[in-house]
Amino acid sequence: MSADFSAITVTLVGPKAPPAGGMANQTAQLKQLLENSGAKVSFVAVNADYKPAFIAKLPVIRALFRLPQYCCALYCSYAKADVIHLMANSGWSWHLFAAPAIWLAKLRNKPVLVNYRGGHAEVFFQRSWRLVASSIRQSAGVIVPSIYLQQVFNQFKQTSTIVPNILDPKLFYPSINDKTAKPFHLIVSRNLEAIYDVATAIRAFDRFLPHYPNAILTIAGSGPERPALEALVAQLALTGTVKFVGRLTSSEMASLYRSADVMLNSSLVDNSPNSLIEALASGVPIISSNVGGIPLLVKHEFDSLLVPPAQPELIYQQLCRLHSEPALKQRLIANGLESSKRFHWSSVSLILLTQYQQAMAKKGIGI
Structure with a gap:
C-alpha cells in the first residue's frame, strides 16, 4: 500500500515527452502515481510546445521565447501549491529551467524540493557550483535517485536524501512463458546517443552471433546516432x-x-538508469558497463554482470556465460527481482511523503 498524499497539492516541474527519455518517463509516472495516491498535481513542462509553433525552428531565439511563458506558468501554478517538486538536470537545463523555478518559489514563499538527476553532475558542479549553490540554498532540500549522486553532492558539502526512481510492478514483471524454443533475444533500451555507446553492444553481438546463430538483437530507442549505428549493422x-x-x-x-x-x-556515462531497474523487475539478466552510478545500483555477479566500458569482447564473454550457464542466469534473475522491490511505489512513496512534509514544515504549511 502506498502513502496517502490526499491533503497535498503539488506543482510538478519537469520535461514531457517527446523526447521520452528517462527523466520525462519518471516525471510522467510520478504525476500519475501521486494522483492515484490522492494528491492534486499541477504539471508545468520545462519543454512546453512553442506558441507560435514556427519559433521552434529558430535556435537560441526559441529558448529566450519560451522562458517568459515558462516563468508565467510557474508563477500561476505556485499560487495553490503546498510544495513544488522540481526535476532538475545539469548544464543549460539548470540555468534556464531549474534556477528560475527555485527563485520564483522563493518569491511566492513556497517550498521547493530539487530532485536532481543529472548524469554529468560532477563535471557541471566543478564548473558552476558557486552559481548552482546560490539557487540550491533557496530550496527546501535536495533529493536524488542514487547513492552516486548523493556522493557527488557530498563532495560539494551539500546534503541530499535518496528517493529512488519509481518502478510500476503492474507494468514491469517477468514473463511466465518458456523462451527456450525461441531465438536467443538480446535487447538494448537506451537512447541512440554517443554517451550510451550502442555501437559497443552491436560489436559484442557480432562476436556472439557466429557461435550462437539463433540469436537476435532488438534496439529500442531513438536519437542522432541511429544513422551511424544502422551503417555499422550493415557493415x-x-x-x-x-x-x-x-x-x-x-x-x-x-x-x-x-x-x-x-x-x-x-553506456559511457550514467547515473541510475531506469532501463536497468525495469530489466531487473522483468526478470531479464543484465550485462552492463560499470560506469558512473551503475555499480551502486546493481552488483556484479549478484543481480548483473558488469564490465569496463567500450569493451565488446568482455560483453561477448559474459554473453557466452549466460547462454551456457543456466544456474548463473537463474541466480541473476532471482536476485534482480528482489533488488527491484526497493523501487516499487509502495516503498518510494513513504520516503517522498516524508520529504514533502519536511519541506512544507519549513514554510509553516501543515497537512
Missing part, C-alpha cells in the same frame, strides 16, 4: 539479425523486456 552484415524498433511506449517497452533473454547496456 557487419547483421541487417537480418539486428532490428531497430525506434522509441516505444512504456507498455511496449514492458512487452519487449518480457520477450528478452538478456539486456545489454554499454
Whole structure:
C-alpha cells in the first residue's frame, strides 16, 4: 500500500515527452502515481510546445521565447501549491529551467524540493557550483535517485536524501512463458546517443552471433546516432539479425523486456538508469558497463554482470556465460527481482511523503 498524499497539492516541474527519455518517463509516472495516491498535481513542462509553433525552428531565439511563458506558468501554478517538486538536470537545463523555478518559489514563499538527476553532475558542479549553490540554498532540500549522486553532492558539502526512481510492478514483471524454443533475444533500451555507446553492444553481438546463430538483437530507442549505428549493422552484415524498433511506449517497452533473454547496456556515462531497474523487475539478466552510478545500483555477479566500458569482447564473454550457464542466469534473475522491490511505489512513496512534509514544515504549511 502506498502513502496517502490526499491533503497535498503539488506543482510538478519537469520535461514531457517527446523526447521520452528517462527523466520525462519518471516525471510522467510520478504525476500519475501521486494522483492515484490522492494528491492534486499541477504539471508545468520545462519543454512546453512553442506558441507560435514556427519559433521552434529558430535556435537560441526559441529558448529566450519560451522562458517568459515558462516563468508565467510557474508563477500561476505556485499560487495553490503546498510544495513544488522540481526535476532538475545539469548544464543549460539548470540555468534556464531549474534556477528560475527555485527563485520564483522563493518569491511566492513556497517550498521547493530539487530532485536532481543529472548524469554529468560532477563535471557541471566543478564548473558552476558557486552559481548552482546560490539557487540550491533557496530550496527546501535536495533529493536524488542514487547513492552516486548523493556522493557527488557530498563532495560539494551539500546534503541530499535518496528517493529512488519509481518502478510500476503492474507494468514491469517477468514473463511466465518458456523462451527456450525461441531465438536467443538480446535487447538494448537506451537512447541512440554517443554517451550510451550502442555501437559497443552491436560489436559484442557480432562476436556472439557466429557461435550462437539463433540469436537476435532488438534496439529500442531513438536519437542522432541511429544513422551511424544502422551503417555499422550493415557493415557487419547483421541487417537480418539486428532490428531497430525506434522509441516505444512504456507498455511496449514492458512487452519487449518480457520477450528478452538478456539486456545489454554499454553506456559511457550514467547515473541510475531506469532501463536497468525495469530489466531487473522483468526478470531479464543484465550485462552492463560499470560506469558512473551503475555499480551502486546493481552488483556484479549478484543481480548483473558488469564490465569496463567500450569493451565488446568482455560483453561477448559474459554473453557466452549466460547462454551456457543456466544456474548463473537463474541466480541473476532471482536476485534482480528482489533488488527491484526497493523501487516499487509502495516503498518510494513513504520516503517522498516524508520529504514533502519536511519541506512544507519549513514554510509553516501543515497537512
